[in-house]
Amino acid sequence: MQFKSQAVAKPYFIAAIALFVGQILFGLIMGYQYVVGDFLFPYIPFNVARMVHTNLLIVWILFGFMGAAYYLIPEEAETELYSPKLAMLMFWIFLGAGVLTIVGYLAVPYATLAQATGNDLLATMGREFLEQPLPTKIGIVIVALAFLFNLSMTVLKGRKTSISLVLLIGLWGLAIFFLFSFYNPSNLVLDKYFWWWTVHLWVEGVWELILGAMLAFVLIKITGVDREVIEKWLYVIIAMTLITGIIGTGHHYFWIGTPEYWQWFGSVFSALEPIPFFMMTVFAFNMVNRRRREHPNKAATLWALGTGVMAFLGAGVWGFMHTLAPVNFFTHGTQITAAHGHMAFYGAYVMVNLTMISYAMPLLRGRSANSGSAQVMEMWAFWMMTVSIVFITLFLTAAGILQIWLQRMGSNPMSFMDAQDQVMLFYWMREITGFVFFAGLVLYIGSFFYKQNEAPAAA
Amino acid sequence: MNETFTKAMARNMFYGGAVFFFLLFLALTFDTVKNLPKRDHRENITESVVRGKHIWETRNCVGCHTILGEGAYFAPELGNVYKRRGGEFIKAWIAAQPTGIPGRRQMPQFHLNDQELDDIVEFLKWTSEIDTNNWPPNIEG
Numbered sequence: 001m002q003f004k005s006q007a008v009a010k011p012y013f014i015a016a017i018a019l020f021v022g023q024i025l026f027g028l029i030m031g032y033q034y035v036v037g038d039f040l041f042p043y044i045p046f047n048v049a050r051m052v053h054t055n056l057l058i059v060w061i062l063f064g065f066m067g068a069a070y071y072l073i074p075e076e077a078e079t080e081l082y083s084p085k086l087a088m089l090m091f092w093i094f095l096g097a098g099v100l101t102i103v104g105y106l107a108v109p110y111a112t113l114a115q116a117t118g119n120d121l122l123a124t125m126g127r128e129f130l131e132q133p134l135p136t137k138i139g140i141v142i143v144a145l146a147f148l149f150n151l152s153m154t155v156l157k158g159r160k161t162s163i164s165l166v167l168l169i170g171l172w173g174l175a176i177f178f179l180f181s182f183y184n185p186s187n188l189v190l191d192k193y194f195w196w197w198t199v200h201l202w203v204e205g206v207w208e209l210i211l212g213a214m215l216a217f218v219l220i221k222i223t224g225v226d227r228e229v230i231e232k233w234l235y236v237i238i239a240m241t242l243i244t245g246i247i248g249t250g251h252h253y254f255w256i257g258t259p260e261y262w263q264w265f266g267s268v269f270s271a272l273e274p275i276p277f278f279m280m281t282v283f284a285f286n287m288v289n290r291r292r293r294e295h296p297n298k299a300a301t302l303w304a305l306g307t308g309v310m311a312f313l314g315a316g317v318w319g320f321m322h323t324l325a326p327v328n329f330f331t332h333g334t335q336i337t338a339a340h341g342h343m344a345f346y347g348a349y350v351m352v353n354l355t356m357i358s359y360a361m362p363l364l365r366g367r368s369a370n371s372g373s374a375q376v377m378e379m380w381a382f383w384m385m386t387v388s389i390v391f392i393t394l395f396l397t398a399a400g401i402l403q404i405w406l407q408r409m410g411s412n413p414m415s416f417m418d419a420q421d422q423v424m425l426f427y428w429m430r431e432i433t434g435f436v437f438f439a440g441l442v443l444y445i446g447s448f449f450y451k452q453n454e455a456p457a458a459a
Numbered sequence: 460m461n462e463t464f465t466k467a468m469a470r471n472m473f474y475g476g477a478v479f480f481f482l483l484f485l486a487l488t489f490d491t492v493k494n495l496p497k498r499d500h501r502e503n504i505t506e507s508v509v510r511g512k513h514i515w516e517t518r519n520c521v522g523c524h525t526i527l528g529e530g531a532y533f534a535p536e537l538g539n540v541y542k543r544r545g546g547e548f549i550k551a552w553i554a555a556q557p558t559g560i561p562g563r564r565q566m567p568q569f570h571l572n573d574q575e576l577d578d579i580v581e582f583l584k585w586t587s588e589i590d591t592n593n594w595p596p597n598i599e600g
């Protein structure tokens with residue numbers, strides 16, 4: 001750690017990991033409800049567990065991005081953060097808003113929550129991923145603006161590198177596209193059309209800029225490869241992201257009432273979206289192979305390489321699998337979608353956050369890297385979580401293919417619920433694998449406390 | 460990467476590509492929005508449909524069901540449920556929840572009154588008439 005104010009990143013990382021645990025616990029609850037339908041009913045209905053699972057996911061990833069930015073920007077700008085106090089204030093506001101929202105989901109019926117929080121004044125709730133009450137949504141905007149102000153001021157008074165510029169563009173984009181969550185017309189088609197401006201333009205647009213910048217930063221640090229080379233890669237990757245990903249939004253406009261030509265635009269451009277993800281993999285391996293130093297933090301290197309590979313598999317390969325309109329006609333809204341959602345989110349945004357945390361946390365705790373045994377433990381956690389998500393994805397893919405076969409093909413299709421009964425075996429396997437994932441997460445957290453007093457690993 | 464391809468060229472490719480494709484996206488959006496009335500039959504969005512969508516949202520139906528293929532995958536597609544089951548069945552179904560069958564997936568009781576039940580049916584009826592390019596593949600959704 002080179003600047004004192006980088007220390008504000010630490011509470012953000014800790015909160016991120018704590019909320020990650022909550023996310024997985026609710027994933028396990030839902031996974032169990034998939035096989036034993038009335039589990040915890042009526043106390044935690046499936047839709048409530050799902051909101052908690054996905055909203056915790058989004059919020060902890062945002063915590064991770066913010067922590068990463070507070071760590072990365074001062075170091076890139078070679079100056080102290082503009083206002084560490086503001087950063088800490090925003091931390092508590094964001095955490096408070098997040099926790100209150102989750103408590104609200106769990107404590108009162110959703111309709112009551114909506115009524116109590118002004119949803120009748122401006123209806124924004126009850127849409128997938130954007131379920132947050134109005135005050136939470138406004139809170140997110142305020143926190144984001146204060147955060148962006150703080151970072152932009154820091155960059156303005158310091159060195160301006162391509163990495164911090166790309167990170168800032170990504171984060172500004174994140175805030176701007178979130179504003180579409182306030183637009184909820186009563187025409188469902190228009191509602192859906194612009195809902196994707198938040199959801200798709202986040203994960204297949206501006207978030208990829210953030211991902212690229214974080215990965216580039218860690219790669220410079222652990223490999224010592226020349227900044228010019230790394231930043232050139234970064235620009236090409238994010239250029240490909242936006243060239244393919246913006247029009248690629250069209251892969252969500254096949255069947256929601258939008259004109260037919262989107263089947264062409266959406267299929268062609270989104271079919272090219274794997275390119276930037278593939279480049280990220282090549283980029284990570286290339287830089288590590290050309291490394292000019294042996295960084296003692298082997299775990300961070302593993303996470304960085306893993307991000308490249310898993311983001312390509314989850315977003316690139318599993319995304320491509322169902323992105324062409326004639327295929328999507330059958331796969332749309334099935335377990336195939338869930339399979340892809342899990343591996344893509346994990347491979348790209350979970351892993352890049354864990355990469356950053358793995359690199360920065362030891363430095364924030366006053367050492368260049370953790371002890372050798374703590375790193376071994378962290379790497380075990382890496383493999384347990386990563387292999388689990390691969391199997392979860394495979395089981396959901398199997399369930400999805402069967403579901404489509406039974407419910408959407410042939411002359412005598414089954415009803416949805418009958419088809420679900422037929423694929424129960426795969427849901428059981430998904431749930432069991434989920435417990436392995438959870439064990440990996442526990443091990444991961446354990447690695448922060450394990451043999452921390454031993455000397456840091458040598459290079 | 461090739462030495463003759465400089466970082467400045469990469470940066471220009473990023474800015475140029477982003478601006479060009481965003482403008483193209485805006486143009487397509489403009490055209491889409493202009494053409495939507497023919498496909499979404501918005502002349503049929505009555506007060507009742509509007510209220511129905513509000514009920515759909517405030518009960519978080521999308522947390523279990525898909526609608527036009529988007530949402531959760533725990534319970535059946537409802538974009539075409541009006542065609543599959545009809546309005547009377549839908550109202551009776553919602554009023555009868557939860558089934559309480561042990562081990563079966565359960566849908567909550569939302570305590571909707573007659574007017575609210577009519578509204579949600581009107582919303583689902585309007586939704587089922589959107590031109591979706593013939594999706595879903597069959598009536599089961």
Ligand code: HEM
Pocket residue numbers: 128203204251252270271273274311314315316318319320321322323324328331332333334337340341342344345348349528529530
């Ligand atoms: C890291 C990047 C990505 C993430 C985090 C991600 C995540 C997701 C999620 C969560 C959904 C489900 C949305 C919903 O609930 O309706 C989804 C849908 C989809 N994704 Fe991705 N995705 C990524 C990249 C990609 C890429 C690169 C492609 C194409 C090559 C792709 C193709 C699709 C398609 C076609 C759907 C719609 C599925 C359906 O019709 O049901 N995704 N994605």
Ligand code: HEM
Pocket residue numbers: 024027028030031034050053054057337338339341342345346347350430431433434435437438530531532533
């Ligand atoms: C490991 C244990 C996990 C289990 C058992 C689990 C289970 C589930 C279930 C049952 C759903 C709802 C599917 C539906 O709508 O019917 C879901 C949705 C989702 N989960 Fe998980 N999950 C787990 C971990 C994760 C992780 C690690 C991530 C992120 C990296 C994640 C991201 C998501 C996303 C993005 C969705 C929405 C998907 C979509 O809309 O297509 N989950 N999860």
Ligand SMILES: [Fe+2]
Pocket residue numbers: 200204248249251252
């Ligand atoms: Fe997408």
